[in-house]
């Protein structure tokens with residue numbers, strides 16, 4: 261008896277490496293105790309939520325104990341949440357974004373799905389640089405889209421602009437970039453964004469079906485050494501920013517994200533795209549982004565000054581962890597590029613050893629990593645620093661031993 265489709269059975273077989281390593285970790289922790297396993301598998305923030313979120317949570321009973329206090333809301337989100345996010349993202353992007361261009365979604369993941377559902381025809385292509393967040397393939401596949409990955413430069417992970425230009429066909433509908441990048445930790449430069457914009461324009465000269473540039477940015481706040489992450493909005497009019505509060509405020513379980521549509525594409529075009537996104541947000545099956553989550557975000561954004569302070573203090577925690585991991589990898593003789601952003605490292609597997617093989621070797625030393633093959637980029641492996649600095653420090657000898 262087969263109850264699920266062939267497509268899903270096939271997808272289950274190739275099920276995410278991240279999940280596989282996470283589950284292996286649960287077994288190892290049972291065997292050796294949680295403190296003796298160095299689990300760098302999952303990019304799930306381990307820090308406390310901001311005070312403004314906790315305060316809003318405490319005030320919620322009074323807010324919702326009114327008729328329809330927890331009822332349906334407009335599909336684009338509560339007007340107050342759209343206003344708050346327009347303010348937040350205008351400040352972040354350096355571009356004035358009206359509340360009417362914001363659609364609140366179920367995480368960045370829900371945002372990408374809404375956008376693909378709104379924009380893709382079956383067989384349309386979504387180009388993205390590799391390595392990439394593995395769920396992208398499933399998200400565009402949900403709506404008949406095909407993910408076309410273009411490998412970035414080995415080691416530096418700079419965008420392969422020529423490769424991206426060569427990958428564009430008549431079926432290309434979206435170029436999806438993620439900066440700071442999971443897993444490579446790279447931040448794309450203004451020059452790279454300008455070059456991308458140019459090739460997208462050149463590819464669609466005289467056409468009324470532009471390529472949409474989607475900037476998936478849940479790690480925007482995690483940029484080190486005082487550098488800011490350039491916004492795509494000033495450089496390419498048919499662009500959309502997708503983000504959430506999963507990583508910056510440690511609210512991955514709260515499930516609120518958003519799409520910000522570039523006003524520069526023109527009033528009518530932006531209105532058409534926003535209306536499409538509002539419809540897909542509704543019909544995709546979630547109906548709305550969760551109302552409690554939206555109320556918590558309104559609280560956090562209303563207290564912007566303190567929330568930004570908290571965001572910076574989280575950045576400082578990850579910056580410290582990054583220094584410790586860099587010193588461990590140096591001691592072990594593992595080749596890596598210092599991540600410019602995110603809480604990930606994406607080092608190279610040792611010469612003569614595949615990434616899957618080296619990750620298995622690390623597991624013998626109770627270190628859990630994810631092979632680069634799981635991100636469309638073999639030969640490297642990902643370490644997520646969502647664990648305490650003391651645990652990272654204790655993994656030092658394991659890395660050294662695994663390299664012997």
Ligand SMILES: Cc1ncc(COP(=O)(O)O)c(C=O)c1O
Nearest residue numbers: 367368369393438442504506517
């Ligand atoms: C690159 C990237 N995009 C999107 C997401 C999904 O984020 P959210 O929790 O906001 O749905 C993740 C989560 O890990 C991610 O790494």
